Amino acid sequence: MFANDNRVVLTLDAGGTNFVFTAIQGLKPIGTPVTLPSNADNLDKCLSNIVEGFKTLKSSIDAEPVAISFAFPGPADYPNGIIGDLGNLPAFRRGVALGPMLQEIFGIPVFINNDGDLFAYGEAIAGLLPQVNEELIKANSPRQFHNLLGVTLGTGFGAGFVCNGQLFIGDNSAGAEIWLTRSLLHPLCFAEEGVSIRAIQREYARQTNENSEHLTPKDIFDIAEGTKEGDPMAARFAFERLGLELGNALANAITLLDCLVVVGGGLSNAWKYIAPAVLAQLNGTLSSVSSATVDRLEIKAFNLDDSEQMAKFTKGNAQTVKVPMSSKTVTYDPLKRTGIGLSRLGTSNAVAIGAYAYALSKL
Numbered sequence: 001m002f003a004n005d006n007r008v009v010l011t012l013d014a015g016g017t018n019f020v021f022t023a024i025q026g027l028k029p030i031g032t033p034v035t036l037p038s039n040a041d042n043l044d045k046c047l048s049n050i051v052e053g054f055k056t057l058k059s060s061i062d063a064e065p066v067a068i069s070f071a072f073p074g075p076a077d078y079p080n081g082i083i084g085d086l087g088n089l090p091a092f093r094r095g096v097a098l099g100p101m102l103q104e105i106f107g108i109p110v111f112i113n114n115d116g117d118l119f120a121y122g123e124a125i126a127g128l129l130p131q132v133n134e135e136l137i138k139a140n141s142p143r144q145f146h147n148l149l150g151v152t153l154g155t156g157f158g159a160g161f162v163c164n165g166q167l168f169i170g171d172n173s174a175g176a177e178i179w180l181t182r183s184l185l186h187p188l189c190f191a192e193e194g195v196s197i198r199a200i201q202r203e204y205a206r207q208t209n210e211n212s213e214h215l216t217p218k219d220i221f222d223i224a225e226g227t228k229e230g231d232p233m234a235a236r237f238a239f240e241r242l243g244l245e246l247g248n249a250l251a252n253a254i255t256l257l258d259c260l261v262v263v264g265g266g267l268s269n270a271w272k273y274i275a276p277a278v279l280a281q282l283n284g285t286l287s288s289v290s291s292a293t294v295d296r297l298e299i300k301a302f303n304l305d306d307s308e309q310m311a312k313f314t315k316g317n318a319q320t321v322k323v324p325m326s327s328k329t330v331t332y333d334p335l336k337r338t339g340i341g342l343s344r345l346g347t348s349n350a351v352a353i354g355a356y357a358y359a360l361s362k363l
Helices: 045-060 098-106 115-126 128-138 197-208 217-225 232-257 266-282 309-317 348-361
Strands: 008-014 016-024 028-037 069-072 110-114 146-155 155-165 166-168 260-264 285-287 292-297 300-303 320-323 330-331 337-342
Touching: 008 045, 008 348, 016 045, 028 045, 028 285, 045 098, 045 166, 069 098, 069 115, 069 348, 098 232, 098 348, 110 115, 110 197, 110 348, 115 128, 115 146, 115 155, 115 260, 115 285, 115 348, 128 260, 146 266, 155 232, 155 266, 166 217, 197 217, 197 309, 197 320, 217 232, 217 266, 232 260, 232 266, 260 266, 266 337, 309 337
Parallel strands: 008 069, 069 110, 146 260, 260 337, 300 337
Antiparallel strands: 008 016, 016 028, 146 155, 155 166, 285 292, 320 330
16 A cells, blocks of 8 residues: 555664665655764764755655654664664663654654664565565465564664564564574573674684684675685584574564564675574474474474475465365365565665655554
8 A cells, every 4th residue: 555655754774884864655765865974972963964864865855755754773762752772873872852853853753663673564565575475376375474573684683573564562662672582502692692793703703713803794705605715614604603593583483473584684695504504493393301302383484585495385285175064165274384585675675665654654
């Protein structure tokens, strides 16, 4: 329904380094996107750039925007637009009433959410979720999916959850904080320590006995590919270890949520090295005290970016069963399953579309 909506929303993807401003109409960007430095450690400069970015973006479009809607990382009172202490934006301390400030300046409603939440919402509205359901229809499958967990892999480990078309926020604006689940490999640590850029750098350094802080994830990926000098085995092992941690966190989440999963963020570019360990965790086993084993999940997980696995996922195990005391039959698919796939929109675009759709759903 949002694809044919002519209303315009100004959006912002707020990162620790840059702010990216985009105007969205009908689920598509319009005007000229604006990128400004975040000035993460200076509140006055940070707020000035937020105002300047929205003003510059507004001047590049013909239509009058109906709302501002955007993503901020970390703790906040999102319904009231108050930003709390942010790790990536240290200038925000002790509560900053950002939403009310922007509403007073621009005179239109302002909506703020977590970036992981809006990423998941964008993919649920126009990305992975509708694409998977279209493929199931093409395969004449009786199955359709309605729930989606979105996770982002980058500086941090973020997430958002969409249930039956509704973004799940939680009572304290703290829903889907997957980064704080327990680490598999370091049980006294939180999962983000193993699912982040620093985890890749740390593991590569541990394997090579070299200082790798100067290496970006792209550098380590290129080393894994053999296109940059370094230790390819160590690079691949670093991504595999991240996959183990990610798979464990996703297994816990899927057990509770029973949903599809979409993966975004910069580290997802190395999915080919991460995915096997993720799927091994999801489709592995756990032991009981008596040494009996059970499947890690009650459902089978498929990699939706692998053509063979995608075909098995869409085909399922559909069969025709008779209706007792009747001549009728119905289609039945007993294969309980989930799929894990990469962002279909691109992470920043998914966040913008999520922000757009969220604002329109609230107006």
